[in-house]
Amino acid sequence: MLNSYSSADKVLLAVDCIIFGFDHEGLKILLIKRDFEPEKGKWSLIGGFLKRDEILDNAAIRILHTYTGLNDIYMEQLYAYSEIDRDPVERTISVSYYALINIENHNTELIKNYHAQWFSITDAPNLIFDHNQMVQHAIKRLRYRTSIKPIGFELLPEKFTMRQLLELYEAILSKELDKRNFISKINSLEILNKLDEKDMQSSRKGSYLYTFNKEKYEEKLLNDFVLNL
Amino acid sequence: MLNSYSSADKVLLAVDCIIFGFDHEGLKILLIKRDFEPEKGKWSLIGGFLKRDEILDNAAIRILHTYTGLNDIYMEQLYAYSEIDRDPVERTISVSYYALINIENHNTELIKNYHAQWFSITDAPNLIFDHNQMVQHAIKRLRYRTSIKPIGFELLPEKFTMRQLLELYEAILSKELDKRNFISKINSLEILNKLDEKDMQSSRKGSYLYTFNKEKYEEKLLNDFVLNL
DNA sequence: CGGTTTAAGTGTTCAAACTACATTAATAAA
DNA sequence: TTTATTAATGTAGTTTGAACACTTAAACCG
Numbered sequence: 001m002l003n004s005y006s007s008a009d010k011v012l013l014a015v016d017c018i019i020f021g022f023d024h025e026g027l028k029i030l031l032i033k034r035d036f037e038p039e040k041g042k043w044s045l046i047g048g049f050l051k052r053d054e055i056l057d058n059a060a061i062r063i064l065h066t067y068t069g070l071n072d073i074y075m076e077q078l079y080a081y082s083e084i085d086r087d088p089v090e091r092t093i094s095v096s097y098y099a100l101i102n103i104e105n106h107n108t109e110l111i112k113n114y115h116a117q118w119f120s121i122t123d124a125p126n127l128i129f130d131h132n133q134m135v136q137h138a139i140k141r142l143r144y145r146t147s148i149k150p151i152g153f154e155l156l157p158e159k160f161t162m163r164q165l166l167e168l169y170e171a172i173l174s175k176e177l178d179k180r181n182f183i184s185k186i187n188s189l190e191i192l193n194k195l196d197e198k199d200m201q202s203s204r205k206g207s208y209l210y211t212f213n214k215e216k217y218e219e220k221l222l223n224d225f226v227l228n229l
Numbered sequence: 230m231l232n233s234y235s236s237a238d239k240v241l242l243a244v245d246c247i248i249f250g251f252d253h254e255g256l257k258i259l260l261i262k263r264d265f266e267p268e269k270g271k272w273s274l275i276g277g278f279l280k281r282d283e284i285l286d287n288a289a290i291r292i293l294h295t296y297t298g299l300n301d302i303y304m305e306q307l308y309a310y311s312e313i314d315r316d317p318v319e320r321t322i323s324v325s326y327y328a329l330i331n332i333e334n335h336n337t338e339l340i341k342n343y344h345a346q347w348f349s350i351t352d353a354p355n356l357i358f359d360h361n362q363m364v365q366h367a368i369k370r371l372r373y374r375t376s377i378k379p380i381g382f383e384l385l386p387e388k389f390t391m392r393q394l395l396e397l398y399e400a401i402l403s404k405e406l407d408k409r410n411f412i413s414k415i416n417s418l419e420i421l422n423k424l425d426e427k428d429m430q431s432s433r434k435g436s437y438l439y440t441f442n443k444e445k446y447e448e449k450l451l452n453d454f455v456l457n458l
Numbered sequence: 459c460g461g462t463t464t465a466a467g468t469g470t471t472c473a474a475a476c477t478a479c480a481t482t483a484a485t486a487a488a
Numbered sequence: 489t490t491t492a493t494t495a496a497t498g499t500a501g502t503t504t505g506a507a508c509a510c511t512t513a514a515a516c517c518g
Contacts (some may be wrong), residue, residue: 010239013322052320056311080309080324084284091281093242096308163466178247180468203465204515221496226455228505229238391493409497410477432494434484457476460518467512476503483496488489 014087014094015059016131018078018138019068021103022155026120027171028103029135031127032067033115034165038088039128045135046116047094050094067114069107074154075099077080078167079137086130094130098138100154148190148224153217159209161199162186169229177229185227191216243316243323244288245276245360247307247367248297250332255349256400257332258364260356262344263294266319268357272363275345276323289326296343298336303383304328305374315359323359327367330382330405356386375401377453379420382446388438391415392429398458406458414456420446 018032031043048063050056060075072202076098086092110131111117119125121139126132135211149170152165166182186192198206248259262274277292279285288303307325314371315321330348340346348354350368355361374380380401395411415421422442427435 009243009279011279011281012237013240013242041421050240052238056309056322079306080280080285084282093279093285111245127337127459137465137518140351153259161466175316178508179466180508181466185505196343200514203513203515205466206515207466273462365459377487390495406477408495409479413498414476431505434493435486435493436495461516462518463516464514466514467514468501470508471497472507473505474503474505477501479499481497484494486491486493 012087012090012092013050014047014065014092015050015056015064015093016045016134017060017075018045018098018135019064019157020095020098020100020138021118021140022060022168022171023103026122027168028118028120029124030067030111030116031119031124033117034128035115042128043125044128045096045131046114056095056097060099064099067110067116068101069110070101070105070146073101074101076141078134078141081130081134083130094134096138098135098141100142100151102155102157104157111120142172143209147227147229148191150217150220150227153212153214158195159195159199159211160201161207161209163202165210171229183227185229189216189220189227191220241278241316241319241321242285243276243321244279244285244291244292245274245323245326245363246289246304246379247325247364248293249327249329249367249371249384250347251346251397251400253331254275256397257347257349258346258353259296259340259345260353262270262346263357264344265352271357272354273357273359274325275343279324285324285326293328296339296345297330298331298339299334301331302328305370307370310359310363312359313452317414319435323363325363325367327370329371329380331384331386333386333391371401376456376458379418379446379449379456382441384444388426390426390431390436390438392431394439399434402458411458414458418445418449418456 021028022029032046034040034042034044046063046067048059050059056077064073064075065071075097078098080093080095082093084091087095103211124135125137146169152168154165155168162183165186166177166179169182170177191213192210195209195211197209200206203228230374242428250257259275263269263271263273275292275296277288279288291303293302304326307327309322309324311322313320315323321348356364375398380390381397383399385393391412394415395406398411399406421439421444422426424438426438427434427447428438
């Protein structure tokens with residue numbers, strides 16, 4: 001009978017995390033060299049198994065924390081993958097989550113110990129199981145999120161230049177944006193504070209640094225809007 | 230150790246389906262009166278458990294078919310719900326799917342036998358477990374989908390009037406739309422065939438019937454676009 | 459110290475899309 | 489034949505988006 005509990009088959013539930021970071025080279029993901037079988041030595045998303053007394057969100061948070069030392073990170077559930085033989089050892093359904101983190105902000109000791117490494121999304125290695133598919137799916141979702149919510153707070157350093165913000169959006173959307181139109185759209189959102197300070201690394205003239213105005217930013221996060229870039 | 234298969238806890242995996250239909254009264258969902266414990270006699274989404282040799286998509290298709298007799302229905306995975314005590318009997322993670330069906334098109338014998346019933350989304354009864362939340366989530370997703378893909382084909386009878394299409398969109402978006410602007414936007418998509426035939430039920434003048442132009446419609450489905458209504 | 463180099467900063471114009479809005483037309487019923 | 493009802497249709501004004509180039513500030517170099 002369809003709805004009887006007794007006949008149901010239990011399965012393993014895994015959580016795999018797509019962790020995005022951004023630096024001067026572009027958009028990156030954090031991958032780990034697997035140190036156990038099967039597929040030992042190959043590159044993989046970081047992941048783990050759901051525990052009996054744990055909800056999926058917390059499993060994702062725990063896994064992220066284990067590998068990066070980070071807490072309080074924005075994560076979003078993406079999709080449940082359930083192909084029969086996606087994991088050759090045992091029937092495992094995997095729920096993917098993605099996270100956005102500041103690439104300079106995690107515990108580098110930890111990721112060294114775990115043989116984790118950042119890869120540009122454009123030249124990441126081939127991954128085990130269905131993890132390539134998960135990454136593609138996450139990139140698509142990140143692009144979508146970019147179109148309805150402001151983004152950047154999570155991926156940029158506290159103080160940043162307009163150029164960095166522009167390049168972040170270009171990396172996410174993988175297309176060139178018009179500098180003037182971009183700046184005026186961002187300004188119209190009124191989510192940035194322009195500082196008096198300039199960044200003198202990037203040019204002789206120097207470019208103004210900005211921070212996010214957290215109140216305005218979170219107000220915009222609550223109400224979806226459309227940002228055509 | 231984090232990644233050992235042996236220490237992992239297995240769980241039950243359920244699939245719950247939010248089945249949308251549309252008729253002259255508005256947007257509806259199909260609910261079932263549970264005939265087993267716990268919560269016997271209360272209203273619930275239709276659902277079932279994932280089988281060992283089955284992927285989630287197929288479990289959703291199987292469940293939909295069991296209750297409606299329908300095949301080849303558009304379904305989309307929504308979200309995995311994992312609160313510890315969401316099902317009081319046993320730890321169960323539920324993956325929700327939503328489906329769009331033509332309300333006049335299913336096996337009414339079957340749904341009678343299963344004590345299933347259509348409810349307007351505006352006055353559906355309280356549901357068991359976290360099913361209310363699943364429904365709200367599904368409505369939100371349906372609205373989103375409406376903004377990036379044409380919709381209607383799945384929910385309307387083969388021949389329909391502009392008014393019906395308008396009312397479908399109004400029901401999904403739960404806001405009034407300007408008739409003239411709506412019609413010209415829909416026409417600009419070029420996904421409809423205007424028939425010579427008129428529907429004389431709704432008015433003295435009668436209103437033209439339309440069908441979907443399947444080729445054009447599926448072309449539009451492939452490329453996301455934005456339809457601001 | 460004057461000239462050169464580099465990236466930053468800034469507005470306008472044209473085209474397209476969106477919004478708001480009211481009258482005429484066709485038919486059935488009385 | 490008149491009346492009542494819903495269908496069908498177009499335009500003007502506004503907003504938004506896209507394309508596009510010159511000036512400015514400061515460091516570096518001779």
